[in-house]
Amino acid sequence: MKTALKLLVLLLVPALAGLLWLAWPDLREAPVEQSRAAPAGAAQIERGAYLARAGNCVACHTQAGQAPYAGGRPIGTPFGEVFSTNLTPDPETGLGSWTPGEFWRAMHHGRSRDGRLLYPAFPYTSYTRVSRQDSDAIFAYLQSLAPVQAPRREPALRFPYNTQFALRAWRALYFRPGEYRQDTQRTPEWNRGAYLVEGLGHCNACHTARNALGGIELDRNYGGGPIPSLGWEAPPLAPAGLMSDAQAAEMVELLQAGTSRHGVATGPMAEVVLHSLQHLQTTDLAAMVSYIRSLPPAAGAPAPRRPRVSEARRQELMRQGETVYREHCADCHGDRGQGRDYVYPALAGNRMLTGASAGNAIRSVLMGGYGPSTATHPQPHGMPSFAQRLTPEEIAAVLTYARGSWGNQATAVSPVEVERR
């Protein structure tokens, strides 16, 4: 009897502790306020429109070819698919019956109107830094849109990831709600940049590697890593070493125009420039870059596992690659990988090309692509697809050559890696 009691206590205590750990965030959460919004003024709506762009809400909450902000876009995760929601003020399927307090709770605590926990595909881990005032402005803007009826699409997640219990555990591990706090040791510009990068910009949604549970690992902050289910890899947010003033100015240029003197925004970053960054004021972009260049060096993603290429094989690929490069690449990218200013990106010193994984480079050669059409650069030039014109062997060779020439010192690429894409 006594042993049974002991056993019960032994089991009960950790169980209770676990429950308390899971429920603790809820206990600390202030009750949602239900008051309706005071009628929004034009200035608040305009500010909200700007902030919604800074948060790039439209990209995820719009299905290609459909009404903006009406949701329904599938968002792939390693745990299954979720669908973005309708942010237009339709009373039944959108945010029509929401209050500013409920909207702020979604942004700050990641909870829906009915109290359900939201999936962190909605980046509330970043949006929690957004101030109440800014959240209210975004809400006022969204309420000013024309309502669109677009029913919610149920997520298609695997068990147990589709349960509220799993979300509760995930949040206890990886989510700390809290508004951005000014660092008084730093300049107002730096603080503005940090607020945008850490909050609405949600840069770490892609530029920080995630662990097996999809949690953002803060010791790897902004070190880059694979973007699950997009087939792209985010480079580290800042280049290794100190960023020069010229590099910082070029980064502002790239974020604003999508094309800079030496680079082009490609893949998911082109989408971010198209919908979000090109619309921000230059002072805000400069503030973001001033924060980014102050970041400590990050650990980055764990080194990807790649097929080994022997030294003799590497030299063979280099020789073959030089021939392929002369025939297919040099016309645009230059005989020394210098590119053509504002037209074709330089390959010498190109971070997309020389990453630890060659994934982005392989994808660009196979699929080609154009940079984004922006106000400052409406007609960007493009890269052709070589999938039908070069063999995997030739693509591996030319990438080995470009990754290992003109000062570039990245590893060789094996044809096996090209075939796997």
Add this chain to the structure above:
Amino acid sequence: MKNRHRARWLPALLLACAGAAGAATADPMAERVRACAGCHGEEGRSAIESYAPSIAGKPEGYLLQQLTGFRDGRRSHAVMQQMLAWLSDDYLRDMARYYSTREPAKLPRPPQAAPAVLAQGRRLVEQGDAARKLPACAACHGQSLLGLQPAIPGLLNLRAEYLQAQLGAWRSGTRHAPAPDCMADIAGRLSGEEIAAITAWIASRELPRDHRPAVRREQPLPIDCGGVP
């Protein structure tokens, strides 16, 4: 003397040549669509026709609809989607205009199919099948199948494989036109055998010397097509 006379002409001739070459490279669109040329060929005259069709001389409105269609997911092709994903309507319109004003190349005619197959294809193309309310291809694409400005494409100068792939894509729902999608309706009611016959007949037709698509007059189509304004 004769030689000297010729020499006087030479600089002028050289200058004229240089001028022409300069004008060709000076068209900024030619450089901007270089990425397209990788598959669709110089000025949209493809060398790998069955995979990437020639696009030179197709109606501007039709080309624009295909470009926005790939971008917005009405048509699906991984390379085309990634290529165009971040481009504006204005830019795509300029690209469409550029290719619509290029001169198409004449395709060598592919080997002929069996006479019975060609006869079946010709009947469907020219007369359709009234019993099944299947309109003739020629009723919309023009009596000589050269298409009509601004939105109905010509069907000549395309390989049978390419035409088959498009009808197949409509049937299986991977290619869409704006609703009502008349081509999806038609393709869905054709048998595989009929598609083979139709495409064999069309591909056996030679592109005439004057091949510009005519401008469509205000007359109703035999079937509702959302893609045709």
